[in-house]
Amino acid sequence: MMLLLSPTQFEAAFLKGRRFTFHGRAGLRGEGWIWLESGVGKVNIAATLAAFAKGRKLERVLLFGIAGMYPDAGLEMGDAALAGKEIQADLGIRDGGMKGLGFPTLALEGGVYHNRFPLDGAFTAELSKTLGLPIKTFLTRDMVSENPTEARQLSRKWEADLENMEGAAFAQTCLWLGLRGAELRAVSNLAGVRDKAQWRIRQAVERLEHHVLRIIGP
Numbered sequence: 001m002m003l004l005l006s007p008t009q010f011e012a013a014f015l016k017g018r019r020f021t022f023h024g025r026a027g028l029r030g031e032g033w034i035w036l037e038s039g040v041g042k043v044n045i046a047a048t049l050a051a052f053a054k055g056r057k058l059e060r061v062l063l064f065g066i067a068g069m070y071p072d073a074g075l076e077m078g079d080a081a082l083a084g085k086e087i088q089a090d091l092g093i094r095d096g097g098m099k100g101l102g103f104p105t106l107a108l109e110g111g112v113y114h115n116r117f118p119l120d121g122a123f124t125a126e127l128s129k130t131l132g133l134p135i136k137t138f139l140t141r142d143m144v145s146e147n148p149t150e151a152r153q154l155s156r157k158w159e160a161d162l163e164n165m166e167g168a169a170f171a172q173t174c175l176w177l178g179l180r181g182a183e184l185r186a187v188s189n190l191a192g193v194r195d196k197a198q199w200r201i202r203q204a205v206e207r208l209e210h211h212v213l214r215i216i217g218p
Contacts, residue, residue, distance in 0.1 A: 002216065003061045004035040005049065007166055011065045012037070014209040022052060033216045038063075041142065042169035049173050060123055063170045064184040064212055066204045068144060068163040068191030070155035073136065075162075075187055078203040080211055082124050083183035084135040087158045088115045088168035090142055106172055117171035120180040127182055131211050136161035138183065140168035144191070151192030163191040184211060 006012040009026055015035050017028035025048060026037040038048040049061065069075055091105065092098035097115035098105050106113040128135050139160035145151035154160065167183050174181030188204035189196075 001057065001059055002033045003049075003052065003058045004033055004212070004216070005038045005045065005061065005063045005170070006035070006065050007038055007040045007045070008065070009037050011205060011208060012212075013205070014213070022048075030216065038166065041165050042140065045166040046169040046173045049170065049179075050177065053177055053179060058179060060120075061170075061174060061179050061181045062184060062212075062215065063167065063181065064208055065164065065166070065186075066188035066201060066208070067138070067185035068151070068189050068193075069187040070139075070151055070161055070163065070191050071148075072155060073161035073187075075134075075136075077187055077189075077200045078207050080131075080184060080186040080207045081134050081136040081162060082128055082131075083119050083138040083162075083167055083171070083185070084121075084124060085116055085118045085137055086168040086171040086183065087137065087139045087160055088117065088172070089139050089154060089158055089160075091115060106176060108175065113172070113175065115168075117168055117175060119171055119182050120174070123180045123182045127184070127215065131214060133184075133211070138162045138164060138167045138185065140164055140166065146192065146194065148190070148192040151190070155191075162187070184208070186211075 017030040092101040099114040186204035186207040189199040
């Protein structure tokens with residue numbers, strides 16, 4: 001069974017299945033997959049994933065949604081990309097993150113993690129080959145960039161390509177629970193540009209539809 005997650009319902013409006021609810025979250029059941037609305041932000045995605053995974057055997061977990069793009073990402077509006085790793089950019093101290101603070105965010109037998117969390121390498125590589133998508137570095141914050149200067153500074157500091165509000169918590173939770181997780185995002189706007197007249201949300205969701213339907217099959 002593959003679990004699909006998106007922060008909002010509109011990002012998954014193209015999915016068709018049997019409706020259900022899970023702790024107030026909207027859900028759909030399809031052939032070989034289940035979709036849940038996770039809610040926006042790090043706490044929502046982590047809590048939803050951890051609660052639903054308890055007592056269930058999930059073969060793979062895919063988070064998908066829209067994202068803001070940093071100027072040097074090498075992508076265009078509406079393009080999609082997969083996360084090779086996620087950066088938790090607002091945890092710890094401003095210069096040094098959690099490592100600078102002197103504490104790990106997550107410690108497992110396989111390694112210690114501070115602000116950078118890998119997605120499942122094999123699953124991500126498989127999706128990249130199947131869908132023909134690049135693998136990029138994603139950055140997660142509770143508060144999105146409010147202007148282009150802030151966005152450029154974050155991009156350069158963390159060497160990141162796309163900005164979102166859930167991915168690092170998703171990646172961390174997958175690592176902690178031993179889940180094979182991947183993340184797919186489509187570009188809806190330039191990070192730091194708050195004028196929604198310049199956003200291309202519909203175009204980004206159409207791109208998500210194209211790729212997600214290929215992943216789950218007919």
